[in-house]
Amino acid sequence: xxxxxxxxxxxxxxxxxxxxxxxxxxxxxxxxxxxxxxxxxxxxxxxxxxxxxxxxxxxxxxxxxxxxxxxxxxxxxxxxxxxxxxxxxxxxxxxxxxxxxxxxxxxxxxxxxxxxxxxxxxxxxxxxxxxxxxxxxxxxxxxxxxxxxxxxxxxxxxxxxxxxxxxxxxxxxxxxxxxxxxxxxxxxxxxxxxxxxxxxxxxxxxxxxxxxxxxxxxxxxxxxxxxxxxxxxxxxxxxxxxxxxxxxxxxxxxxxxxxxxxxxxxxxxxxxxxxxxxxxxxxxxxxxxxxxxxxxxxxxxxxxxxxxxxxxxxxxxxxxxxxxxxxxxxxxxxxxxxxxxxxxxxxxxxxxxxxxxxxxxxx
Numbered sequence: 001x002x003x004x005x006x007x008x009x010x011x012x013x014x015x016x017x018x019x020x021x022x023x024x025x026x027x028x029x030x031x032x033x034x035x036x037x038x039x040x041x042x043x044x045x046x047x048x049x050x051x052x053x054x055x056x057x058x059x060x061x062x063x064x065x066x067x068x069x070x071x072x073x074x075x076x077x078x079x080x081x082x083x084x085x086x087x088x089x090x091x092x093x094x095x096x097x098x099x100x101x102x103x104x105x106x107x108x109x110x111x112x113x114x115x116x117x118x119x120x121x122x123x124x125x126x127x128x129x130x131x132x133x134x135x136x137x138x139x140x141x142x143x144x145x146x147x148x149x150x151x152x153x154x155x156x157x158x159x160x161x162x163x164x165x166x167x168x169x170x171x172x173x174x175x176x177x178x179x180x181x182x183x184x185x186x187x188x189x190x191x192x193x194x195x196x197x198x199x200x201x202x203x204x205x206x207x208x209x210x211x212x213x214x215x216x217x218x219x220x221x222x223x224x225x226x227x228x229x230x231x232x233x234x235x236x237x238x239x240x241x242x243x244x245x246x247x248x249x250x251x252x253x254x255x256x257x258x259x260x261x262x263x264x265x266x267x268x269x270x271x272x273x274x275x276x277x278x279x280x281x282x283x284x285x286x287x288x289x290x291x292x293x294x295x296x297x298x299x300x301x302x303x304x305x306x307x308x309x310x311x312x313x314x315x316x317x318x319x320x321x322x323x324x325x326x327x328x329x330x331x332x333x334x335x336x337x338x339x340x341x342x343x344x345x346x347x348x349x350x351x352x353x354x355x356x357x358x359x360x361x362x363x
Contacts, residue, residue: 002045006043006045007036010039011032011035011036011038012035017032022040059116061090061114061115061116062116062117062120063093063095063111063119063140064078064081064093064094064121065097065107065108065120065122066078066094066095066097067097067122068220069094071220072248072274073146073246073276073291073293074122080293080294081301082094084297085301093114095110095111101125101129104121108136108137111140112138118142118304118307118308119137119140119141120142120143120300120301120304123149124189125188126189127149127150131150141154141308143155143300143307144156145157146191147191149190151315155304155307155315155317156317156318157318158317158318159191160320161194161198161273164198164289164322165197165198165199165202165243165273166201167322168243168271168272168289169202171324172271173206173208177241180208180239180240180242180243181215181232181241181243182214182215182242183216183217183218183225183232183242183243183244183249184196184199184215184245185249186219191245191246192245195245196245199215213235216228216229216231218244220245220246220248221249222251225249225252226253226255228253229252230256230260240333241269241330241333242268242269243271243272244271245272246273247275250270250286253270254282265284265330265331266331266334269329269330270287271286271287271288271330272288273288274290276288286329287324287327288324288325289324291320292323295320299320303316
């Protein structure tokens with residue numbers, strides 16, 4: 001692989017001249033410029049921007065740490081963020097923590113060692129686990145997504161998870177269901193906790209008591225949701241509708257329905273949060289509450305770039321509104337004579353764009 005020294009030797013110029021031609025940092029005569037460019041072309045020399053940045057003590061390298069790249073939400077977020085960052089001249093170094101706190105800490109240490117200018121983090125552990133994390137990150141700015149942690153110190157970008165759950169559960173109630181269960185996410189994560197709160201609030205507002213047996217906790221993955229859904233289906237009086245707290249758990253819940261020979265929606269209605277590419281290809285097509293992932297990625301990147309440029313304001317927290325995508329996985333309870341209320345939400349279509357609300361963290 002050709003080096004800058006090779007270019008200087010072939011062009012019979014100094015290293016400083018080669019550097020000036022390549023970077024455009026200072027004037028070089030047309031004759032010398034032509035010689036350098038000819039040597040670069042002949043040798044196939046390509047500058048290494050990362051190595052150059054390391055020499056200067058800074059990079060255009062952004063870190064991105066997610067808990068599970070197989071989750072369609074994170075897959076879409078990564079794609080959007082990387083595309084936007086690349087357009088601005090930044091490289092993105094992606095890590096998958098596999099929902100393991102020690103692995104996540106190692107990712108952060110590696111990003112600091114590689115002089116990442118900042119990291120966008122979807123944390124995988126309880127909020128208190130991040131109280132003393134300065135040793136891993138140093139002065140590197142962090143923007144939290146999805147699971148907002150260290151709100152006193154870090155910017156964050158999240159969904160209004162309680163509102164998302166309320167949309168999904170109210171849609172179920174509009175069909176006349178009164179025995180509604182939930183496959184909930186882990187309660188040590190903000191999305192899992194807030195989505196359960198939204199579920200409970202919606203039932204109470206409708207005058208329906210929240211029965212403990214109707215709450216079955218999964219682990220934001222297919223396997224945990226399969227077992228959690230079976231626990232609901234095997235109750236003496238099983239629910240006639242189930243709200244599932246994320247898309248991966250929805251797949252496990254649908255597998256549980258299949259294992260018990262339960263048809264959706266004629267036997268049981270189901271809704272979830274987080275759209276994914278094949279949700280409309282299921283039979284029935286699945287009613288989902290969608291997150292505006294692309295807008296959330298844009299917001300996270302904008303917050304990060306402002307911190308990189310030296311913004312020292314108090315942490316900002318952008319909360320995005322959800323959107324109900326109505327498909328075909330909900331119907332009236334079997335044998336019900338309750339008149340169906342026109343469900344609120346949208347038909348399966350492209351989102352129109354969600355509004356974000358900036359909120360200052362409590363001091």
